[in-house]
Every structure is written in structure tokens, then in C-alpha cells.
Amino acid sequence: MFVIPPHLLPRLALCAALLGAGCGAGAACSRPIVVPVSSIGVVMVVDGERVSGVYPEVLRDLSEKSGCVFQFQVYPRARSDQMFFDAGTMDVTLPASFVAERAQIATFVPLVKILPTLVSLKPLAADVVSVKQLLENKALRGAVVRGFTFGKEYQALVDTLDKEGRLDMANDISTVARMLVAARVDFTVVPPHLLRAALANDAKGAVWLGQVKSQPLEGLPRIDSGVYISRRSLSEADQEALRVLFTAAARDELFVKGHLKYYPAEAIRGIVTRP
Numbered sequence: 134m135f136v137i138p139p140h141l142l143p144r145l146a147l148c149a150a151l152l153g154a155g156c157g158a159g160a161a162c163s164r165p166i167v168v169p170v171s172s173i174g175v176v177m178v179v180d181g182e183r184v185s186g187v188y189p190e191v192l193r194d195l196s197e198k199s200g201c202v203f204q205f206q207v208y209p210r211a212r213s214d215q216m217f218f219d220a221g222t223m224d225v226t227l228p229a230s231f232v233a234e235r236a237q238i239a240t241f242v243p244l245v246k247i248l249p250t251l252v253s254l255k256p257l258a259a260d261v262v263s264v265k266q267l268l269e270n271k272a273l274r275g276a277v278v279r280g281f282t283f284g285k286e287y288q289a290l291v292d293t294l295d296k297e298g299r300l301d302m303a304n305d306i307s308t309v310a311r312m313l314v315a316a317r318v319d320f321t322v323v324p325p326h327l328l329r330a331a332l333a334n335d336a337k338g339a340v341w342l343g344q345v346k347s348q349p350l351e352g353l354p355r356i357d358s359g360v361y362i363s364r365r366s367l368s369e370a371d372q373e374a375l376r377v378l379f380t381a382a383a384r385d386e387l388f389v390k391g392h393l394k395y396y397p398a399e400a401i402r403g404i405v406t407r408p
Contacts, residue, residue, distance in 0.1 A: 161200035161378065162371050167224045168192065169213030170205045172305050174330030175395045176228060179207050188227055191382070191391040199378050209304050211280035221365035225375065230282045231357045239364055240372060242379040243357035243408035244388040249283040250404075251348045252328050253320045254313045254341050264290055264352035267320075276301040276309045276318040284356040287322065306331045310338050322353070326392075326400050357408055359383070383408050 170189065172179045178186035184205040192203040206223075208216065217223040218235055231241050251261060261267050264286070277291055279302040294300040301318055303309045310331040312318045321328060325347035332338035332345070362375050382388065392405050 161374050162202065163368060164371075165202045165204040166371070166375065167222075167366075168203050168205050169208045169216060169223050169226055171208060171210040171213055172307060173210070173228075174306055174327040174334075176327060176330070176392075182207075187388070187391045187395055190394070191387050194387070195378060195382060199374075201374060201378060209280075210278060211304070214280045217361065217363065221363060224363050224366050224371075225360050227360035228358045229361055230284055231359070232282055232285075235361065239361040240376060241357075241359055241361055242376060242383065243359040244379065244383045245358050245392075246355050246406045246408055247283070247324045247358045248349060248355045248404050249287055249322050249353055250325055251320055251322055251350050252325050253346050254344045255316070255319070256346070257319060262348060262351060264350050267350065268293060271297070271299070273319045274299050274301070275320045275322065276303055276312045277321055277323070278303055278306055278309060281323070283322075283324075284354065286353050287356075290322065290353070307335065310335060314338050314341055322350075324404050326396050326404060329400065330395070355406075359408070 170177050170179060170184050173186075176187045177189065178184070184207065189203075189205060196202050203225075213223065213226060214229075217226040218238065221238075228244065229235075229241075230247075231243065235241070251267065257270070258272060259266070259270055261270060261273075267273065267290070275294055277300065282288060291300065295302075301312065303312065306323065306327050309318075309321050309323070310328055313321065313328075314332075314335075314337060325345060329342060329345055332342050360379050362372055362379075364372065367375070386407050389405060389407055392401050
């Protein structure tokens with residue numbers, strides 16, 4: 134009896150989902166898949182027209198194996214979210230956390246689990262180990278990236294800080310890093326490896342890398358981070374092909390392994406894990 138090797142199962146599943154179209158180049162998707170991108174540390178790197186980083190490189194690898202061609206278009210993060218979720222003019226968006234309301238209009242596939250933490254460059258006036266303590270320390274001011282979402286608990290925290298006038302919104306993580314270096318704000322809430330990468334890519338920020346302090350907060354759990362697949366811009370066949378492709382990639386931990394090409398294992402241990 135012939136037994137299919139386990140490492141071939143994801144590949145065969147994708148072929149089956151494509152209804153016999155084949156697994157060669159150009160076979161998986163009926164057209165190029167449009168992906169909005171914006172700078173997020175080394176997770177997404179935008180340098181003029183050149184796009185690189187963890188997620189673009191994994192997508193290019195997937196493209197070679199599946200035939201689904203991914204076409205990157207550069208936009209600020211908040212703008213790309215608006216074009217995907219509101220206008221419906223983009224095909225997939227990633228990385229993004231699961232939000233129940235968004236899952237009503239697009240299919241979510243978890244790729245990794247991530248842990249947002251309280252991150253600062255200087256010791257805070259008081260020990261803060263919970264969301265409750267952070268809210269109680271009224272003297273502390275923070276900054277976050279507009280359009281970033283890390284679950285409902287994170288959003289509730291951001292909404293409260295914003296309502297109290299204790300929060301600045303930035304267009305990208307590099308701006309948040311510069312605000313911390315300039316002591317304009319005391320903290321941010323983000324997976325710490327994103328801020329470390331932003332500091333490392335900035336001439337003035339790099340000297341602060343040794344000062345990064347990361348504290349998990351009670352009340353802020355680990356969340357699913359993944360990809361949304363549009364139900365409006367894509368055919369049902371393309372939606373299914375992408376769903377199977379990303380599900381197999383997550384099962385094979387391709388996005389976790391992709392992080393390890395850019396970060397030392399200790400930098401993401403406990404922060405980026407399998408879904």
C-alpha cells in the first residue's frame with residue numbers, strides 16, 4: 134500500500150482545492166492577488182517601490198509553490214485597512230488580528246499567535262504589570278500605531294487612554310519609536326520585536342536598543358494574528374485556494390519560521406508562536 138508522506142499533504146490539499154487545475158505556476162489563482170503593505174519594522178519593509186520583510190518573503194515563497202501571484206501596493210496602514218474593509222478594493226491584508234466584526238465581511242485565517250506587551254525605553258515611575266495599573270497611573274502617556282489592532286482588550290485599553298487624552302496616534306511604528314526616544318511619550322503597547330526593529334533601523338534609535346523594556350500585562354492576552362481574505366473582490370474559487378494555501382502555511386509554521394530569519398529566537402520566544 135502506498136502511503137503519502139506527511140510533508141506532501143498540504144501540497145496535495147491545495148491541489149485538490151484548485152479542482153484539478155494543477156499546481157504549476159499560474160494555476161492556483163485566476164489573477165494576481167492585490168496586497169496592501171505598509172512599514173511595520175522588519176515584518177513589512179517598504180523602501181520606495183521595494184517591498185521586503187517577513188510577510189512579503191513568505192508570500193513570495195508561497196507564490197513559487199502554488200502559482201498564486203501576490204502584487205504589493207504601498208499605503209499607510211490605516212489607509213490600507215480602509216481600502217480593504219470599507220471599500221473592498223484589496224484582496225488580502227496581513228498581518229492583522231482577529232476582530233469579530235471584520236470576520237463578518239472577510240475570511241480570517243490565523244497564521245501565528247502574538248503577545249502585545251507594555252514597551253518603554255526608560256523606567257516608568259511605578260511598576261505596571263496589568264492593564265488596570267496602567268490605567269490608574271494617570272501621569273503615563275502612550276503612543277500607538279493608527280490601524281493596529283491586537284484584540285478587543287487592546288482596543289478597549291486604547292479607547293480609554295484616548296478618551297482620557299493620554300494617547301498619541303502615529304502612522305507607523307518608526308514614528309512611535311522616535312516619540313519614545315524623544316521622551317514625548319512614556320510607553321507603547323505592541324509586540325516588542327516590532328519596536329526593536331524600528332529602533333534598529335533608525336540612526337538615533339539604535340543606541341536605545343539595550344534600553345528596551347517589555348512587560349506582559351495582566352488583562353492583555355495572546356491573540357491570533359493572520360490574514361483576511363476578501364469576500365468582495367475575489368471569486369469563490371480564489372477565496373478557497375487562498376484559504377487552503379494559508380491554512381497549510383500556518384500548519385507548517387512558515388510564518389513563525391519567517392520571523393526567525395530576521396529575529397534571534399530569544400527576541401520572539403513567547404511573543405510569536407504557532408497558531
